[in-house]
Amino acid sequence: MFNAKMKQTDYCKQIRDGLADSAGFSTSTPNGWLAGHVARCARCQGRLQGFNRVSLGLSLLKNQRHSVDLLARANKKTLRYLKNNVRETASAIDLSQAMPEPGLVGKFHRYGNAVSNAAACLFMALLLKTGIYHSITQTQRDGDETIKGLYAKNLDANSQTFKDIFNC
Numbered sequence: 001m002f003n004a005k006m007k008q009t010d011y012c013k014q015i016r017d018g019l020a021d022s023a024g025f026s027t028s029t030p031n032g033w034l035a036g037h038v039a040r041c042a043r044c045q046g047r048l049q050g051f052n053r054v055s056l057g058l059s060l061l062k063n064q065r066h067s068v069d070l071l072a073r074a075n076k077k078t079l080r081y082l083k084n085n086v087r088e089t090a091s092a093i094d095l096s097q098a099m100p101e102p103g104l105v106g107k108f109h110r111y112g113n114a115v116s117n118a119a120a121c122l123f124m125a126l127l128l129k130t131g132i133y134h135s136i137t138q139t140q141r142d143g144d145e146t147i148k149g150l151y152a153k154n155l156d157a158n159s160q161t162f163k164d165i166f167n168c
Helices: 002-021 033-040 042-062 070-079 090-096 109-154 159-164
Strands: none
Touching: 033 042, 070 090, 109 159
16 A cells, blocks of 8 residues: 555656646646546645646736835745844845836836927927918918909909919
8 A cells, every 4th residue: 555655646746747847838738647647636636726826826916016115025024034143144134125126117207207298299399380381381372362363353364464473
């Protein structure tokens, strides 16, 4: 009985090592040997459930917002397990006060309002400039057509004066 139990434990250890090696990768097995073993072995069932819970917890952890001092609090709790003389070293104190380094977006976040305000001002200036020049050009065209129509009505369109004024 001891020998059979030992063989089962070795087999379970091989499966655990295989699961640990394949963590983060697809664990699909073509013959279903893993599923068959887990269906029979309660110990491996518990370990696989724990593995799945940890995997789910880590994936949920990635999607949640955390406070800025999370790293420092985690380091403080970890440092409690060290010996007293190690807790008082300069490295341990630095770890207990560690703050995460901001990413590229975090570094430039404080300039976001100023940049967006400047971009809005430039956009408005561009719109005003194009709008004003467009309306000036349109007004000039409309005025030329009105004057041309007025002269054509009062003068003969084929006369030399009309042609001289409008360069026809």
